[in-house]
Amino acid sequence: MADGSQPLRGGRSAFRPKLLPSLLTLIMVAILIGLGVWQLQRLEWKTGLIADLEQRTAAAPITLNEALADPSASQYRPVRVTGRWLHEREMRLLARTYRGEPGLHIVTPLALSDGQRLLVDRGWVPLSAEDPVRRTAGQPQGIVTVIGLARLGGWDGRDFLRPENDPAENAWLWMDLPTMAEAAGLSQPVTALYLAALADQHSGRYPIGGQTRVELENNHLQYAITWFVLAAAAVAVFFLSQRRRQEDASSARE
Incomplete structure (x- = not known):
């Protein structure tokens, strides 16, 4: 140019992933997806457990002898x-x-x-x-x-x-x-x-029965979503970090 300045270098960016970042990202994403799938499995297990507890507590009363025949199965x-x-x-x-x-x-x-x-x-x-x-x-x-x-x-x-x-x-x-x-x-x-x-087992105010809590926290879906979002974020960061200007990619090959 007339003023002696250098022309601006242009060109489109190109995806040129390097080996080490690619391997690390692949391992990270596999782990994160695995954790998400595990949480979905935990969600299925916890949902079934909650349904079983609700069914047990709502069932008709049994006798003590029936409960003692299999205490573990009779719990709740x-x-x-x-x-x-x-x-x-x-x-x-x-x-x-x-x-x-x-x-x-x-x-x-x-x-x-x-x-x-x-x-x-x-x-x-x-x-x-x-x-x-x-x-x-x-x-x-x-x-x-x-x-x-x-x-x-x-x-x-x-x-x-x-x-x-x-x-x-x-x-x-x-x-x-x-x-x-x-x-x-x-x-x-x-x-x-x-x-x-259970509650209301006598006429007095105390003791107050019904203190057994059978509600179980079930946050596994939120946990699964979190792991999947982190996996998607890792992929996005990898693609953005591995994009280079096309002229720079050509120079690297030379």
């Missing part, structure tokens, strides 16, 4: 039992909340007519009603019929996170059925399962 099934409360042997399941208020659950043995003793989580009481004297209306005497969800005892978390129960202080953090039965001095205790009482 309603069970109807008849007996007499042993209020003098009730136990405290600590660190339980209800609508954000701290409190505890009352676990009371139920003496059945056949001599067995069944532990029943009757529900939540506030700390102010821990003393049975403050909730006498919820301490029915005589023969009662109770319906509760069958639950397995034991600690279901990691062993190193398991807190210690204190039988001497009647302070329990998880349902250790054999130890609880021993601490309460029960003969013929049922230790394969216990019942979590």
Whole structure:
């Protein structure tokens, strides 16, 4: 040009991928898609589990003998039992909340007519009603019929996170059925399962039953979408990063 300046270099961009970025992107996308597919599989599993729990909790009550025939299969099934409360042997399941208020659950043995003793989580009481004297209306005497969800005892978390129960202080953090039965001095205790009482099982205000939560979080679809979006983003970044001006690509070949 007359002023001595260099002409602007033009030309269209061309897709010229390099080997290493291509391999890395391929591996990354495969992993991300695999994670998305795994989450879809988890979604199918969780959906089936939720449907099974809803079906179990809505089923007609079964007898205790039916539940004991296969405790694992009977979990969350309603069970109807008849007996007499042993209020003098009730136990405290600590660190339980209800609508954000701290409190505890009352676990009371139920003496059945056949001599067995069944532990029943009757529900939540506030700390102010821990003393049975403050909730006498919820301490029915005589023969009662109770319906509760069958639950397995034991600690279901990691062993190193398991807190210690204190039988001497009647302070329990998880349902250790054999130890609880021993601490309460029960003969013929049922230790394969216990019942979590449904709501409205007595005339008193406390304990408040129906504390078993069967709702399960199901976020696997969102997780799957996230992984697939990340895979698409990785592909987009790869294509944009591997586009070079056509003249630069020609120079590279020379």
